[in-house]
Amino acid sequence: MVETPECCFITDQVKTSGYDYEYHHSKIEDLYFDGKKPTRTFARNWMRIDRVPNLVEMRISGCRTNERYVLTEPDLASDKLPNVISKEDKENYQYNILETLYEYKYDRLPDRMEPVDVEIQTVIKMDKYVEPSLEFEAIHKFNYSDAVYKITSADVGHQLFDKIIFPEICLADRPCSLASKQVYDITRQHVLSHINNSVADISSNYDFCFAVKKKVPKIAPETITYQNYFARTKKERLKVKTTVVSFTSHDIFQMTHAQENYKGYTAIPAMYANSEAELTEKMNEWLTYLMSMINAPLEECTHCNGTGLRGEIARAEHSVLKSISDRK
Numbered sequence: 001m002v003e004t005p006e007c008c009f010i011t012d013q014v015k016t017s018g019y020d021y022e023y024h025h026s027k028i029e030d031l032y033f034d035g036k037k038p039t040r041t042f043a044r045n046w047m048r049i050d051r052v053p054n055l056v057e058m059r060i061s062g063c064r065t066n067e068r069y070v071l072t073e074p075d076l077a078s079d080k081l082p083n084v085i086s087k088e089d090k091e092n093y094q095y096n097i098l099e100t101l102y103e104y105k106y107d108r109l110p111d112r113m114e115p116v117d118v119e120i121q122t123v124i125k126m127d128k129y130v131e132p133s134l135e136f137e138a139i140h141k142f143n144y145s146d147a148v149y150k151i152t153s154a155d156v157g158h159q160l161f162d163k164i165i166f167p168e169i170c171l172a173d174r175p176c177s178l179a180s181k182q183v184y185d186i187t188r189q190h191v192l193s194h195i196n197n198s199v200a201d202i203s204s205n206y207d208f209c210f211a212v213k214k215k216v217p218k219i220a221p222e223t224i225t226y227q228n229y230f231a232r233t234k235k236e237r238l239k240v241k242t243t244v245v246s247f248t249s250h251d252i253f254q255m256t257h258a259q260e261n262y263k264g265y266t267a268i269p270a271m272y273a274n275s276e277a278e279l280t281e282k283m284n285e286w287l288t289y290l291m292s293m294i295n296a297p298l299e300e301c302t303h304c305n306g307t308g309l310r311g312e313i314a315r316a317e318h319s320v321l322k323s324i325s326d327r328k
Contacts, residue, residue: 001052001122002167004129008052009169010038010120013045021045031116032057042132042153043168056116062109069102076101124170132172134276136283138185139192141207148189151182153276176279178271180258183283183321184210187255187268190287196295200252209262211254212294212316215247252294253316266318271325286321 002009012028015021021044028038028047034055038047067087077083081101090098132153139148157177166174178186188210195202195212204211223242231237256265271286273279293316 001120002169003052003122003125005127006129008049009041009043009046009167010049011046011167030058031118032059032113041169044154046167046169052122053120056118057113058116060112060114062111064106065109067104067106069098070105071101072103073101123167126170130173130275130277132276134280136186137189137193138182139189140181140185146207149185151178151186155182156276156279172276175272175274176276177273178279178283180268180270181260183271184255184257184268186283187287187290191253191290191294194291194295199297200294201249203249204254208260209254209256209265211265212252213249214252214294215249217247251315253290255318268318269322269325271321273325274328282324282327285324289320289324290316 001011010028010033012026013021013024015024024045026045026047031038033049033053034051035057036050038049041048069085069087069090071077071081071083074083081097085093085098085102134151134153134156136151137148138151139146141147142149153172156171157179158171159175162171162174188205191202191210191212192205199215201213201215202211203213225240225242227237227240229237231239254265255268256262258267258270261267271279271283273282
């Protein structure tokens with residue numbers, strides 16, 4: 001058990017990895033601590049209780065009583081076919097009679113609580129406890145299509161030494177990190193959810209590379225002609241088509257991740273912090289910076305007939321994320 005001023009955390013799993021850890025079924029879920037059941041936490045196999053318990057109990061289901069066979073058609077009752085046959089007397093009757101003419105019934109005694117003899121060992125007593133609260137929406141490829149998922153405190157990386165010394169439930173206030181792939185998935189989903197499509201477009205959107213282009217409206221829309229040389233028929237290939245170009249595009253942000261390192265794209269770095277609260281704050285700072293760059297409106301300068309811009313097309317740089325991550 002881990003004691004904190006607000007509550008206690010308890011587990012019956014002593015391993016921290018491996019088969020037994022992954023497939024462990026906690027018996028604590030079946031217990032009552034001072035009359036209350038424990039609640040789940042973000043940490044696998046750790047349960048929350050209000051305080052150090054004075055009484056640990058288990059609910060025992062009431063056993064069956066007054067087991068009997070009742071005649072389904074009471075009008076058939078006779079000396080040979082009594083209305084009720086007790087379980088103890090069923091051997092005096094043929095099985096097919098009981099099966100076809102009678103219905104098995106019973107009563108059940110009320111459930112009862114029985115004390116459980118357990119030994120509880122407190123491994124850490126904390127003066128204060130920081131509640132883990134990290135949670136980000138992310139996106140990745142799952143079963144051949146993109147799927148949104150949650151990255152929570154359970155997915156945060158920690159130093160091996162801390163994982164050896166401290167129980168999982170106590171790691172929220174220790175140094176931690178999000179891997180490059182996790183930062184990529186979070187960033188990608190955040191841009192997808194918050195991009196202003198009137199000023200920027202997503203030009204690449206895959207599990208291995210992602211890119212955004214800034215849209216700059218032209219002062220004078222330009223009409224261009226073109227031919228589709230890849231059309232299926234010769235007639236279509238020779239047909240001259242026209243379109244109006246109202247925007248010009250400029251690269252503003254691109255990324256891959258360290259797990260993929262897709263050619264031509266820059267791997268986004270991992271994010272490091274001294275606690276999960278700081279990690280959340282740093283990640284939000286990066287996402288805020290990124291969207292301020294992507295969604296900043298730009299327009300062509302009217303004084304130079306579209307050859308210049310009001311404002312500046314500044315790329316969103318990975319170095320900003322690294323500087324945020326490295327900040328102590």
